[in-house]
Amino acid sequence: MAIQVLRVEHPGLRITAPTADLGRDAYKRPLFGERDEIVGLFSCRKDWRRKLNRDLQPYRGCPTEEKPETVFFVTNQQVTDTSKEQTKQEVCDRYQVRLEIVALDELDLALKSDALHRVAERELGVRPRQPRVLQPPAAFWDAPQMSLPGRDAPLVGRDNELGRLRTALAPAADSPRNQVVVVECPGGIGKTRLVVEAGRVSTTLIARTGTALSAATLVDVPVDMPSVIVVDDAHRSSDLSGLAAMVGDPRFAGVTVVLTVRPGLVEPTLRLAGLDHVEPTTITLSPLGRSEISAIVTAHGITDEAFHLHVIDIAVGNPLIAHTACEIAAQQGTYSWQDTTSVLRNLFKIRLSHIRADVHEHRVVAVALAVLAKVQNSDQIAALVGAVHGIPRDPHRLHEILMDLADAGIVDGPPFTLRPDALGPVIVADALADDRRVNVDLRRMLRLLGRDASWGAGAGEESDNLGLLGISRRSRGADGDPAGVHTTVLASQLGVLAQAAHLTGRDADLRMLSDAVLGLLSEQPDTTTWLDVLVLADAIGPYRAPLLGELRDELVRRWPPLPSENLWMEDPVAFYRLEVKRLLEQAAYLAQRVGRIDQRRAVNWIMECAWLAYPVISSVxxxxxxxxxxxxxxxxxxxxxxxxxxxxxxxxxxxxxxxxxxxxxxxxxxxxxxxxxxxxxxxxxxxxxxxxxxxxxxxxxxxxxxxxxxxxxxxxxxxxxxxxxxxxxxxxxxxxxxxxxxxxxxxxxxxxxxxxxxxxxxxxxxxxxxxxxxxxxxxxxxxxxxxxxxxxxxxxxxxxxxxxxxxxxxxxxxx
Structure with missing residues (x-):
């Protein structure tokens, strides 16, 4: 059977005749040739190394020209990658022979291939074409869905976690092993890759994401020998009952079960597997640091500091994004923001494909979450019904969708946030585009965001006279107190919308966002209102410079601002001077931000502000x-x-x-x-x-x-x-x-x-x-x-x- 497998790559390989063994079990020699190109040695013994050394002894003193080019040693035992590499190096040093070791798992994998499955059916009477639940690492990585950027690159920044995981997987000679290890981290951080790397010291079998593991599916697990069973994204499996049966069977005492799990789902996953009575070894992976992401970029041969910082900012500790951006830059020789949007858009598409359902509702909820930036529960998403069309009204269904997005590595939480941050404007831009899959009513969106971010009298009232944000800033003397605004929250939300509109070139949407901010100004705004407006304008100005000119005109027309409510200073004049100084400092910050794209408007704005404030704070x-x-x-x-x-x-x-x-x-x-x-x-x-x-x-x-x-x-x-x-x-x-x-x-x-x-x-x-x-x-x-x-x-x-x-x-x- 091994000869039939090896003949796929070496057609001339033949079994040695029983009457002419000559210390070899198989060989390949050219017609009329004087030496073997390949020699095959076979062993069914557990102490296969002794058999190997005995069969290689004739080559110790043999001239180089008489030695075969390659020696294949075939064993029906399980051999780890580490053991293979050590043995090959020892043979090369001792006998000066190139050795290739073919172990049982490789033969097994080959017989289940398209080229040889009929041989296995005919000779062994088995059906290897049936789907395998547990696969060796080679088959796992060779699958199309695992062809990810950076898959073959060295692990960066994981030495500590890799050492801890290898310690947990190593056999213990003097004490029972801990049979359950949990690796916990968000998707895309590299937990599966880390587990496979650590499992090279033992026979490793991997169950793909979403695979059901009943007792009947674990027939491939070797008995009475150390091995590692990895369940990738175990929290997404519908059945893990076979794991409890295997852990409780003394024949599988040498088997270690490794579960990769999303944060927050360790206990439910162990309960599903019937392992809640087991105390697992838990290893938590954090996103990579800035220096580690920079090291990944450097490993791709890119030294430009600006590119390093850009990749660090968009990756947010995710090595997959870093490798993807670097591979694009290396292939094209150039890199732009359009490439970043493409990387993030493809990442979102791949992550959505991991959800085994119609993903339209998931796409809709992801857009709503991108605008809101952070939500504590599904009720905040439900508040955008009507602004983002297609949001389910059932809170329970919304929670299920958020959990699905979290399982797919698109969302962290709770509290729920989109990951990475730069993905938000990209998917919102797709929702604002003309060929959109998700329909966003921007006018309705602004009204709902304004209602959610404001408090006090007039906050969120339904009236066309309140501006696009629906926030009433009543002047002094009017009934009720002026509405307050959570400007930090609202600014981040308007910033996502502005960047999305900028990415799609929708000037009308940027104009609407500007009008929404300017609509907060009453006829006699106070300094607090102006500060709120400038903070919100900072989210839009870098994408629409004309907003500075419009703010300048409004500031001149409404100057001077009224003093805001003074709760902590006895001198009202000193308090007003302090407020105007703060207003000028915020105006200067806005000028610096917009000045990156339009120096003229930035100069006119800040000089006008300083000139208007001069009688109040003079040269200060x-x-x-x-x-x-x-x-x-x-x-x-x-x-x-x-x-x-x-x-x-x-x-x-x-x-x-x-x-x-x-x-x-x-x-x-x-x-x-x-x-x-x-x-x-x-x-x-x-x-x-x-x-x-x-x-x-x-x-x-x-x-x-x-x-x-x-x-x-x-x-x-x-x-x-x-x-x-x-x-x-x-x-x-x-x-x-x-x-x-x-x-x-x-x-x-x-x-x-x-x-x-x-x-x-x-x-x-x-x-x-x-x-x-x-x-x-x-x-x-x-x-x-x-x-x-x-x-x-x-x-x-x-x-x-x-x-x-x-x-x-x-x-x-x-x-």
């Missing part, structure tokens, strides 16, 4: 403006800021926007601003705002920011690089100096309100010389050309001040 608010402008002209080395052309292009765009804003406001204030507010501001205030925005350009140092690394998400690396020694650096510095000179010409130095900006300008020459002597972070001192450029700018500013010396107030001259 200019720090937020300077920080925002500095962020807009800094470089992020993990994005497209790879060349000086890109860096200077952004800096020039920001500087032009700053100067244009100043030109417009020196010419005329916004007409929508009230008369009293227009009277509270003059050219001096405008000049101070423009000067604060120009100040970051009076430098030759470029700041670089790296927020998070492949090892730590909480690290921000700040670096400094001197702009190149060419005309662009000098030209930009000259433009900034010229802007300061224009500011001097625009203001009346005799006015008291002009003195703060004049003092700041008077100090600039000294500050520039101090900066030229200051060292750089990580790179040492300033290069000579940088020092010369700063000194030249300082001289030009000093000259401009000297030319106007006679008109400057005495206090400014002292400065």
């Amino acid at each position: 608010g200019l720090d937020s403006l300077r920080q925002a402008i500095t962020s807009l002209i800094s470089a992020n080395l993990h994005t497209s800021d790879r060349t000086w052309d890109v860096v200077f292009g952004r800096r020039n765009e920001v500087l032009r926007s700053v100067l244009q804003w100043g030109k417009d406001h020196f010419a005329e204030f916004p007409t929508a601003l009230g008369e009293s507010e227009r009277a509270a501001r003059g050219r001096a205030e405008t000049a101070h705002v423009v000067l604060a925005a120009v100040r970051p350009f009076l430098n030759v140092v470029l700041e670089t920011h790296v927020v998070r690394t492949s090892q730590d998400p909480d690290i921000c690396l700040i670096g400094q690089h001197v702009l190149p020694d060419d005309c662009r650096t000098v030209g930009q510095l000259d433009s900034a100096v010229a802007a300061v000179q224009q500011i001097l010409d625009k203001i009346n130095p005799a006015l008291p309100e002009a003195q703060p900006v004049l003092r700041e300008i008077a100090m600039l020459p000294r500050e520039l010389r101090v900066e030229s002597a200051r060292g750089l972070i990580g790179t040492g001192s300033m290069p000579t050309y940088g020092v010369d450029a700063l000194h030249s700018a300082a001289d030009a500013l000093a000259k401009a001040i000297a030319e106007r010396w006679a008109t400057l107030p005495l206090g400014v001259r002292h400065t």
Whole structure:
């Protein structure tokens, strides 16, 4: 029988005649050849190693040219992979012969193949074509559904768990073995791969996901010898009764049962298997850390730091996603966000296929969960009936669907969250697309989300006058208190919808989301309302930059905001100043986020905010403006800021926007601003705002920011690089100096309100010389050309001040 199996790959293999054994059981020799290409040795003995060494003795002193190319040793015993490798290495070292060991399980697997199953039926009288419940690892991995990216790659970051699992599976010489081991972790983390790797020290048989294991199906389990039976995703099996019978049978004392289980289902699974009386060894796998995912990317030969961070962010500890993204990048030579959406979409499709039912309802519930981000129970999903069409109304059915999604590795919980996070916008985008399988009513969705995220009078009322979110923000003096909003929750939900609309290019949906946020503004909003609006706008602005312009117009028209309710400060003026400062800081953060796609709108927005807030908090608010402008002209080395052309292009765009804003406001204030507010501001205030925005350009140092690394998400690396020694650096510095000179010409130095900006300008020459002597972070001192450029700018500013010396107030001259 073994000869018939081996002849599939070696057709010339023949059995040795009984009268001419010559120390071999089978051989393959070319016609008229002088030496054997293959020698076959067969053993039915338990001490097969002794038989092997005895049969190989003639080759110890044999010349190399007389030795066979390969020796096949066939045994009817179970042999582990580790034992095979050790024996092959020993034979190679001792006899200089290439050895291949064919064990009983390999012969058994081959006889059940399409090529040889009829041989087994004819010679052995068995029906190997019947489905096998337990399969060896080779057959398990060769199945089409197991052809996953990274299957053959080394395990990363699992040394500790692998060691613990091998210890649990190793035979104990002096004490009974623990026969039940549970490996607990979410789908896609690698629990099955880990178990198979650890089981190489013993004979391992695997039951696929969803396989029923009655006592009759366990006939393939070897008796009176150590072995490992792995039940993959045991919580999804309908019958595990055979395991209790096998564990209770003393003939199977050497068998260890390994159950891979989703978190939270260990006890129900053991109860189903009748093993609830057994104390199992439980090994819990956590998602891989950032450094482990980075190591996977590096193993694929990819060193780009931006790609490392992107894969870390989308994988969220899932090695399958990391391997998939790396294989796509390696095949294409390039990688984009469209590739990420494809990876996540395919992952979702594969996971859905694991659910043995019509998955339409599961797809619908997954879309609803993606929008909600996190739910505690099925009632929160049921609240979206009408917004996502097809959601079952029965809470029990909804709970079953959530559990099915959890079993398939799409959802974690409870509390239930979609995994990975980046999958949410992708499946919602598919629901918003024109050829969608799931129909989403965005208008109805916004009303339901607003009702769920608000409290107080008017929250969630059904009226067309309340805006798309259905939240009434009543002004002071109206009946009832204004409605409050859980802005953090609502912002995350609107962010998913905005990103999904952006992925599908649905500008009308993005416009609706913007209108929903703007609809929260009453005619006289207070500072709390404005803060809520800016937090929500931060979720939409990065995907729709025109929202900043609309917010700017609304802010000008409704300025100043009313003070919010003061519960903890005695001084109402100080409290109002603090609220306006917080408002300006949130506005600066929004400008930095939107500035990645539209620098002009970001500059106009933050300068307008700083200018409006100036009479309230004066120069205190200019720090937020300077920080925002500095962020807009800094470089992020993990994005497209790879060349000086890109860096200077952004800096020039920001500087032009700053100067244009100043030109417009020196010419005329916004007409929508009230008369009293227009009277509270003059050219001096405008000049101070423009000067604060120009100040970051009076430098030759470029700041670089790296927020998070492949090892730590909480690290921000700040670096400094001197702009190149060419005309662009000098030209930009000259433009900034010229802007300061224009500011001097625009203001009346005799006015008291002009003195703060004049003092700041008077100090600039000294500050520039101090900066030229200051060292750089990580790179040492300033290069000579940088020092010369700063000194030249300082001289030009000093000259401009000297030319106007006679008109400057005495206090400014002292400065």
